[in-house]
Amino acid sequence: MANLNTTINKTHRYDAIVIGSGMSGGWAAKELCEKGLKTLVLEKGRMVTHVEDYPTAMKDHWEFDHRGALNHDDQKAYHVQTRSGFVGESNKHFFTNDLNDPYIETKRFDWIRGNHVGGRSLTWGKHCYRWSDLDFTANAREGISVDWPIRYADIAPWYSYVEKFVGISGEKLGLDHLPDGEFLPPIPLNCLESHFRQAMKTKYGNRYVTPGRVAHLTDPQPWHLELGRGKCQNRNRCGRGCPYGAYFSSNAATLPAANLTKNFTIRPHSVVHSIMYDEATGRATGVRVVDAESKEITEFFANLIFCCASTMATTQILLNSTSKRFPNGMGNDSGELGHNIMDHHYHVGAMGSYDGFEDQYYKGRKPAGLFIPKYVNIDEKSKNPNFLRGYDYQGAGAGRGNWGGGVNTPGVGAAFKESLFKPGGWSMGLMGFGEVLPYHDNKVTLHPDKNDQWGLPMLVFDAEFKQNELAMRKQIMADAAEMLDAAGFKDITTFDYSGGIGVGVHEMGTARMGRDPKTSVVNGNNQLHSVPNVFVTDGACMTSSSCVNPSITYMALTARAVDFATKAKNRNDL
Structure with missing residues (x-):
């Protein structure tokens, strides 16, 4: 990747x-730059250059x-980051x-964060699943919270747009409640996962097993290769x-694409303090920044601002952007800014061992297991009276014991x-992801x-999983054990460790x-209702949480919002 431009104009x-x-x-940076706008990206943390700043990528255990x-x-x-279970010496x-x-x-x-x-x-x-109208209409159907102002048809073309650029491996299932996307060849199931898939088809019919739909390049296309992926x-x-750019990241894909336009500037070590507001025009004028190292305050100006700092950081900035017009935070006429925190609850499921397939193994350390889409509360027939919404299974897969078994x-x-040197027996786990x-x-x-x-001002969190999520977890655990049993597994054990909200990192x-x-903060174009030149396209904008990973939806909403914003800007509507 060519060095990103960090030179600030005078x-x-x-x-x-x-x-x-x-x-x-x-x-946001890629789309704005490609549409000809001189764009400044402000990043709270340090510079990370693709490949160059991956110091442990090639190290062995x-x-x-x-x-x-x-x-x-x-x-x-x-001490907080380790709650996720993802943090170690290597990362x-x-x-x-x-x-x-x-x-x-x-x-x-x-609160699991990465400030860089x-x-x-x-x-x-890297799991990428489209949301469906089952998700976008859920609040309206159940009379919960507020209705989404968009439907699947509004975002479907933008899913296709971002999926092609990202590169999603997966297979099509033809399910209305889990729409198919633009897929590269899937990462194949191994022999035990394939056995499990067939067992679920035989036993249940409506519990589909498929390779995880993940942002890994299994067959790079020309536009991927052009970026060095x-x-x-x-x-x-x-x-x-x-270092291969095989999985999608800003560093490997969108930021280099933005940089190629010559319209791109990035400023690391930039802690955004607040967004500045002009009472006379009713518009934001720019962003006030505290240098993370020197603590010096600098102001940057623009007619268009995209808030993409991550859900809680964006909310912190908006709450801190006070004025005579917005004494409780920019865009907070509804009083909803900071409320309605959601995530996904997981770390619940079952695992078991399997006798058989001793003559089969697999090559490599495949970066994706299996996925079981939601199968409860998708229609009257599948309705569960104990809770609303539903769950899927991911973070799941089968493998054999290795030399570590000798420890x-x-x-x-x-x-x-x-x-x-002889591989151990087969085992598999199923971990549920539930909607909050x-x-x-x-x-x-x-x-x-x-x-x-x-x-x-420091953020104060007051959020918890409630009865609906706790009831769902019991069913997730019971179903996981039942499915493993139906597929012939033995020594089945269940697990349930909820952690706190945030541990799902969604x-x-x-x-x-x-x-x-x-009753809301942004409209159907991700635009602050009361400040039309400010857009929020990270997780803060979400109205419900579905039970599938939200990142590809954030990407699609962002591309869609930039398209709307630039057209409105060209019409002088902002």
Whole structure:
């Protein structure tokens, strides 16, 4: 990747400013730059250059001082980030040091962050599933919260647009409630996963098993290759940064594409304090920035602003953007800014072992397992009386025990050594992902007295999983055990560790989309109802949470919003 342009112009004035460089921010930058707008991207953290700044990407397990574990000091420094289960010696540099950037928990909130260029696009799980009208109409059907102002037809072409650029491997199923997309060849199921798939088809009929739809290039297309992206090597070391650009990230794809236009500038170490507002025009004028290192305050100006800092960071900025017109935060006429926190609840399911297929193995460390789409509460026949919405299974897959099985095992001599070269038995796990409802009292606020080191009021989280989610978890666990049993597994055990909201790393909903300015923050084009030149396209804009991963929806909404914004700008409607 060519070096990204970091040279700030002398006037500090741009056509557009994007706050954040992660999943949504990268897409906003690419689209704005490709449409000819001189665009400044502001990133809170350090620069991360594709390939160059992936220091552990090529290391083997035994090359780490602690074999991948965090030392005592790091455990303290990353005491929140480790709640996710994803953080270790090999990737800690892509997660936020919690001692340097704390927040306050009235109730436990697992805020997993990556403050650097690329954000969490460097560490995401890469699962990409379209939402359907079952999701976009759920609130209206059930009389919960507010209705989405858009439907699947509004976003379907934008799903196709971003999927082709991203590169999604998967197979088509023809399900209305899980629309098919623009797919590259899927990452194949292994023999036991294929056996499980057939068993589910025989036993249930409506429980489909498919390879995970993931943002891995299995057959790179010309536009991928032009950016220097290559085919997935099945290393499954994605969280360290992919030097092949095989999985989608801002660093490997959208930011380089933006950079090619010559309209792109990025400024790392830029902590956005607030968005500036002109009372006379009713428009935002720019962004006030605190330098993360020097603490110097600088102002940048633009007629178009995209908030893509991630859900909670965007909300913090908007709440802190006060004025005579907006004493409670920019765009907060409804009072909903900061409310309706959602996520996905998971870490619940079952696992078991399997006798058979001892003569079969697999090659490589494939970076995707199987996926079971939602099958409850999709129609009257599948309705569950104990809870609303539903769940799917991912983070699931089958494998064989390896040489690690010899650790702490009594043995010595040639026979013992030889046994370490023989693969162990097969096992498989199923982990559910469930939808969280938009509860008004799940909220984040600004602390009235405590500021962080950059002078921003610290965030205070007050959110929890409620009865609907807890009832769903019981069914997720029971179904997982039942499915494994139906497929002939033995020694089946269940597990249930909910953690706090945020542990799903899909936090969303705090500046929700809606039709009515009295009950929502942004409209159907992701535009602040009351400040038409400010757009919110990260997770903050979501009105419900579905049970599938939201990142591809953020990308599609961002591309759609940029298209709307640039056309409106050209008509002088902003």
